[in-house]
Amino acid sequence: MDQRSVSVFPPWRRVVQAEAISWLNAHRAEPGTSIITSLPDVSEVPPHRFDEWRAWFINAARTVIRWLPGDGVAIFYQSDIRFEGRWVDKGYLVMRAAEEEGAELGWHKIVCRRPPGNIAPGRPSYSHMICVAPKIGAAPSRPGPDVLPDAGHMSWSRAMGEVACRVACRFLRDETATRLVVDPFCGEGSILAMANAFGLAAIGIDLSGKRCKAALQQVIQAP
C-alpha cells in the first residue's frame, strides 16, 4: 500500500493507493467523518460482466453507508449508463443499498451534464447526487436547488464536476458535523481539493497510482 500526504498546513489531505473496500474494512470511521464519492462504472471494474459489476456496486454502496459514524452522511455522485440497450439507473442502485442498510434519504439532486433539451445518444445527460445517512436529523437550514444546470469543470472524463463538488462540500461544512471527508474512489481528487478549500480535512483512496498522484496535487480555489 502506497500512502502519501500533504500536511504542511491544515486542512490536511492524505491519498492512499489501495483497494477501497479493503481500506474501509480495515479502518474505523471517527465521529465527524463523511463520504463523498462516485463508485466506478462497469467499464472500470474487473471482472467486466455486467451482472457481477451490478452486485459489486450495490455491495460497495452498502459498505460505504455501513462505514459511516452515527453523525456522518454519504453523498454519491453517479451517472446512469445504457448497457446493451438497457438503461441502468445508478440512483436506484444507491437507494437500494441505502434501504438494505436501513439508511435515510436526505436529498436527491439532478446535475445536468449537458443543457436540458439536448438529445444525448450515448450516456444520459444528467447525474444523480444523492445524500443518505444512518439518521437524517433535519432538513437543510439553507436548501439549495434540486436541479443543478451545470456540473462545472471536470478535470478528466469521469471526474465529478466542480460545481457539484462545491454544493456537496458546502452542505457538509454548513449542515453537518463533518470535519473529515473521505472519498474511497477519489480519482484525480476533485472532492479532496474542494473539501480542503472548504476547510475540511480529506482522505482519498484509489487503485490507480497515476490518479493518486494527481489527487494529491489538485488544487481548487476557495469558493
Ligand SMILES: C[S@@+](CC[C@H](N)C(=O)[O-])C[C@H]1O[C@@H](n2cnc3c(N)ncnc32)[C@H](O)[C@@H]1O
Ligand atoms: C468514477 S471514478 C472517480 C472520479 C473522481 N470522483 C474524480 O472526480 O476524479 C472511479 C475511480 O475509482 C477507481 N477504482 C476502481 N475500482 C476501485 C477499487 N476497487 N478501489 C479503489 N479505487 C477504485 C478508479 O481508478 C477511478 O479513478
